[in-house]
Amino acid sequence: MENPTRKPLITLLTLTLTLIALNTYNPHASSALLGEEYRTGWSFPNLSIEDPITKPQFIEPGDTVELWVRIVNTGHSRASKVEAHIEHEKSEDSKNIIFMRSRSSLGVIDQGGYGIAYFRLKISPDAPSSIYKIRVVATCENMFKEKSEFSQNIEIPVRGTARFSISLLDRKPLTPGESRTLRFKITNTGTGTAQYLELKFGGDRSTTSPGASLTLTQQSVATSIPTKPTSQATPSMYPTATSTGSLPLSAPTPSYPPTPTVAPRGLTTLPMPTQTYITTLGAPAVYLGSLRPGESAVAYFRVHVDRNTPSGAFSVPLTIKYEEEVEQVWGPLSVTEIENNLTYRRDTTTYKQIVKEVSFTDYIGLLVVGKPDINIANVLTSPTTIRPGDNLVEITMMVENSGEGEARNVETYLLLEYPFEASQTRSDRAYVGLLKPGESRNIVFKVDVDEKAEKKTYTIPLVVTYKEEDGSAKEFRTGIELSLRGRPDFKIVKSWSEPLKLVQGQEDAKLYVTIKNIGSEQAESVELRVLRRSGQPFDFSKRSDFVGTLDPGEEATAILEFDVDKNAGVKTHILNISIRAVGDREEGDDNVYTYEDKIRLTIEKAPSRLEKLSTQSTAKMVVPLILLVVIVVILLVKIGSKRRGTT
CATH class of the missing domain: 4.10.910 (30s ribosomal protein s13; domain 2)
Known part of the structure; x- marks a missing residue:
């Protein structure tokens, strides 16, 4: 059957x-x-292109990006000759992306299995912040050798980072005790837009610390924007191979980048400030608004430098706060979702702006140059007591710099006027050179004092010239006080001889010399002496005479005795007179003072013998005649008296 x-x-x-x-x-x-209906439902695979895993996870302009894209066979048959590629011409914003590897061969993907396509691309350094879409196309063949094509736009979020350079526009160094407005130029050198930008002087603590090895130049401080740290994603979500799919040997094993560090790249940790030296006057923060890439703004801060600030370079913190925006993102996503897990993004119909607040502190160098403070101290003289007529008087003093800055090319000189003058050439000048803070130098001047100087305290102008560290020339003036003590001084008031008329061969003549103390101090042990001089026709039996003590304005007469040589020239002879005295011991003046002056003696010719006899005869005749005249005058007077009596 x-x-x-x-x-x-x-x-x-x-x-x-x-x-x-x-x-x-x-x-x-x-x-x-x-039949067509039978083939579609039973024999064709279906490839689903999912969102990629990227390395680095947080993409910035200029980065080289690796992409792993999972392609899942959700159809009812095996997909063979599976290939994936990026269509350049159909990808949005392809001008900002350089495709370094845009094709990937996946082989066979069984029903329900998947393969991973590997691509590599480079983001343009000038690419703005945005969500970039690229078109990924996957092709395969079914069991009947028929080709199928599937495509999907995948999103590459690129967040352009705002980066800043800060420069100081004021090159002039600060000085202790100074208040000044400083200008800081902040430039966005990155690719992201910074909104609601605020610059704060002094950071969170308005203090600075000395000792940083910074110089005051118009500098550009490159900084990196800190990236929010995230936990590392689990790479098992995209296994490297399954029983129904394999990863091509040419593709790297997909993995997530290491967790980014908290500290921004390019920033150097500086010591914590210890003392306030530079502070702001007024608001410590300045609002600058929005800065697009390449734009700049200038912030003004009024600062004050403490007067005790030492010279040197200071590291000043500047805190930058702003909000950074990714333009329009496809999907209702939060910042955390974008940064932590790119794989959970799903297409929706809404847009949302992503804004992140960023804050970091950078440092800029400020140079504080202390001003020198020149002082004169320890003025000493040699001799200690200066009196009129003193020569080579040494004036020693100390030039010190009690300021915080260097004084360079320090020179000093005296502006001498009567009764002072330089003892030697340039003895009224002294070169000091370099004076660092706290240093001092001793300098010496040599001057002469006029003999006729008045007893009083004189002020001699002293000029100090120097240059500050910035090269500016400065001049400092002060006065040096010198007290001139009194001293005796003499002049010959008058002199005469006895006899008044001196002739050749005159014997036992006397010379009277009256002197006066015209000084400002009492003179003790005053003695007058005639100085011996060869060729003079005088023989002094008493060459000197002790006068004693003379108060200022008092006079005294010294008497000298001498004979005139019989061969003395008939003329006026000059005698050199020396006056010697001791200062007022009660005033501490033990100095011996010597003065010289001159007097004139005129010698006339001695009479001859005949002239002498004639003179004697005349004298004998003159006497009787004088007596006779006297008797006659007396008789006439008596006769006249009697006549007046009788009448």
Whole structure:
């Protein structure tokens, strides 16, 4: 008996063998034989392109990006000759992306399995912040050698980072005790836009610390924007291979980048400030608004430098606060979701701006140059007591710099006026050179004092010239007080001889010399002496005379005795007179003072013998005549008296 199911089975087996044969020699014939509806529902794979994993996870302009894209076969048959590529011409914003590897071969993906396509691209350094879309196309063949194509736009979020350079526009160094307005130029050198930008002087603590090795130049301080630290994602979400799919040997193993560090790249940790030296006057923060890439703004801060600030370079913290925006993101996502897990993004129909607040502190160098403070101290003289007529008086003093800055090319000189003058050439000048803070130098001047100087305290102007560290020339003036003590001084008031007329051969003559103390101090042990001089026709039996003590304004007369040589020249002779005295010991003046002056003595010719006899005879005759005249005058007077009496 014939089996009723045998005929259908034979028919099905025959059909199967026929399909295999047709598929071997003509795949399209098998498709035509089965019908379109049967082929679509049973024989075609379906490739689903999912969101990528990127390395680095946080993409910035200029980065080289690796992409791993999972392609899942959700159809009902095996997909063979699976390939994936990026269509450049159909990718949005392709001008900002350089495709370094845009094709990936995945081989065979079984039903329900998946493969991972690997791509590599580079983001342009000038690319603005945005969500960039690239078109990924996956192709495959079904069991009938028919090709299918699937495409999907995937999103590459690029967050352009705002980076800043800060420069000081004021090159002039600060000085202790100074208040000044400083200008800071802040430039956005990055690719992201900084909104609601605020610059704060002094950071969170308005203090600075000395000792940082910074110089005051118009500098550009490059900084990096800190990236929010995130936990590392689990790479098992995209395994490297499965039983139904394999990863090509040419593609790297997909993994997430290491967790970024908290400290921004490019920033150097400086010591914590210890003392307030530079502070702000007024608001410590300045609002600058929005800065796009390449834009700049200037912030003004009024600062004060403490007067005790030492010279040197100071590291001043400047805190920058702003909000950074990624333009429009496809999907209702939060910042945390974007940064922590890119794989959970799903397409929706809403847009949302992503704004992140960023704050970091940078440092800029401020140079504080202390001003020198020149002082004069320890003025000493040699001799200690200066009196009129003193020569080579040494004036020693100390020039010190009690300021905080260097004084360079320090020179000093005295402005001498009567009764002072320089003892030697340039003895009224002294060169000091460099005076560092706290240093001092001793300098010496040599002056002469006029003999006629008045007893009083004189002020001699002293000029000090120097240059500050910035090269500016400065001048400092002060006065040096010198007290001139009194001293005796003499002059010859008058002199005469006895006899008044001196002749050749005159004997036992006397010379009277009256002197006066015209000084401002009492003179003790005053003595007058005639100085011996060869060729003079005088023989002094008493050459000197002790006068004693003379108060200021008092006079005294010294008497000298001498003979005139008989051969003395008939003329006026000059005698050198020396007056010697001791200062007022009660005033501490033990000095011996010597003065010289001159007097004149005129010698006339001695009379001859005949002139002497004539003179003597005349004298003898003159006496009787004088007596006779006197008697006659007396008699006449008496006679006249008697006549007046009788009448």
